Amino acid sequence: MWLVFLKELKELVRDKKTLFFMIAVPILVMPAFAGIAIYFAQNAATEAQNKVLNYALIGGQYAPDIDAKLMQIDGFKRVDINQQTDYKKLIQENTVDFVLEIPANYSDDVLQSGQALLKLHLNDSGLNRVFYRVNEIVDEQLQKLRASAFAKLNLSEEQQIAVLNPIILEKVNTADSRENWGEKIGGLIPYFIFILCLQGAMFPAADLGAGEKERGTLETLLISPIERYKLVLGKFLTIAFAGLTSALITVTSMALWGLILSQGLAIEFVVTFMSSIGAVDFILMFLMLIPVVAIFASILLSLSIYAKSYKEAQSYMGTLMMLLFIPIFLAMAPGVELKGIWAWVPLTNVALAIKELIKGTMDYFQLIAIFGSTALIAAGLLAFCVNWFNKEKVLFR
Template identity: 85%
Template sequence: MWLVFLKEIKELVRDKKTLFFMIAVPILVMPAFAGVAIYFAHSAATEAQNKVLNYALVGGQYAPNIDTEMLKTEGFARVEIEQDADYKELIKSQTVDFILEIPANYSNDILQSGQALIKLHLNDSGLNRVFNRVNDIVDAQVKLLRQTAFSQLSLSEDQQIALLKPIILEKVNTADTRENWGEKIGGLIPYFIFILCLQGAMFPAADLGAGEKERGTLETLLISPIERYKLVLGKFLTIAFAGLTSALITVTSLALWGLILSQGMAIEFVVAFMSSIGSVDFILMFLMLVPVVAIFASILLSLSIYAKSYKEAQSYMGTLMMLLFVPIFLAMAPGVELKGVWAWVPLTNVALAIKELIKGTMDYFQLIAIFGSTALIATGLLAFCIYWFNKEKVLFR
């Protein structure tokens, strides 16, 4: 068994593609992808904020202050339209970005005219910031009208504040920064960890089964004086080693990036959140991944043994990756917590446990049951893999 394991490991480290997915992706590629995504999102938001908006003002004579303010505000360009124009068609054809419709009852004396409903016609399907930019101008006019009305009523400053907000509901959050942000983003971290672990094990698994068939070296292994279950265990350990390496590098990378961020290279809440996660929690995350990787290794090896070719094995494994989304998405669903039946759902319970470790609210005694149940499933799948490898009709399809 160990001879097979050492042989496969030597071949594994010679495969640059496998090493890339095991090492480079967790350390560099995923953070780079995240950085690029954040950069482009920020660029798109900045572009939308600075874009010059073409607009039309209907009923501008009723609100000369708004008309004047928009004309002198940078980033707005007024377009004249016909009185009976089709607003929707003008916006669709990009003749204007929005149309502001002022009602006839608009007045600077709100005590006499009452509330006015201004309509903003726009296509709000994309990131355009139109509403926010127009709302800033309208809000400025609202404050002026409000101050005029308060002056007419001769209200003091305290009376004005009490009239605007007679009751204030103050939120006192008992959750600390770690628990608060762990609840918001803690479900995403198991998603990336599981995907990277599976991906790190996929490539060696496809090669150790289907790849051996294509190269014609599987028959040589079968006639060697080694019991078949030892061949399976040797290949299983190789795949599990690859997956665990990806898991270790992923968790280590997460800890290192957290350390970097905690040194002041990120915004304040990220620094506070990442620096609050202790080294013990990172170690427990890695230990929880050990039986998960064993599950992945058993399933992947079984699929690879069954496949006729390397390409067929990859198609099976691609389907497995899509199926993996189900238990992960369950862990991110609202109301799903590490209690009751969810504590026994395979993979979902591990994802929930990692989320609780990130939040700092983990009941550590639950880890024993979760680890034990996951290890039991992994053992059963490994036994099935050995049984599968002993079937001639599977090996020589």
């Protein structure tokens, strides 16, 4: 078994493509993708904020202050339209970005005119800041109208505050910063970890089964004096080693990149959050991934043994990648917690446990049951893989 493992491990180390997915992807590629996504998102937001907006104003004579303010600001360009024009069509044709409609009852004396309903017609389906930018101007006029009304009513500053907010509901959050942010992002971290672990094990798995069939080396291996179950265990350990390496690198890079980016961007809450997760929690996350990787390795090796070719094996494994989304998304669903039946759902319970470890709310005794149940599933799948490898009709189909 160990000779097979060492032999397969040497071939694995020589395969640059496999090493790329095991090491480079967790350390460099995934953080690079995240950085690129953040970069383009920030550029899109900046572009939306600085874009010159073509607008039409209906009823501008009723609100000369708003009309004048829109004319003064560089980011707005007035377009004259007919009042009976179809506003939706104008916006769809990009003639204007928005149409602001001011009612006839708009007045500087709100005590007499009452509440005025301004309508902002816009296409709000894409990434734009039209409503935000127009609302800034309207809000400025709102403050002036409030001040004017309060002056006429002769209300003190305390009375003005009480009129605007007669009742305040104060939220006192009993969760600390770590638990708060862990709840928000803790569900996403298992998603990336599981995907990278599976991806790190996929390439060696496809090569150790279907790849050997294509090269014609499987027959040579089978006539060797080594028992077949030891051949399976040797190949299994190689695939599991690749998956665990990806898991270890992923967890380590997650911690390091979180601290590096938080220091570079001077994001204080990220520094606080990452530093609050202890080394023991990171170690437990890694240990929880061991039976998960064993499950992946068993399934991948079984698929590789069954496949007729390397390409067919990759197609089966691509389907497995899609099926993996189901238990991960269940862990991110609202209301799903590490309680009751969810503590026994394979993979979902591990994802929930990792989330609880990140939040700092983990009941550590539950880890024994979760680790044990996941290890039993992995052992059962490994036994199936050994039985699968012993079937001649599977090996030479």
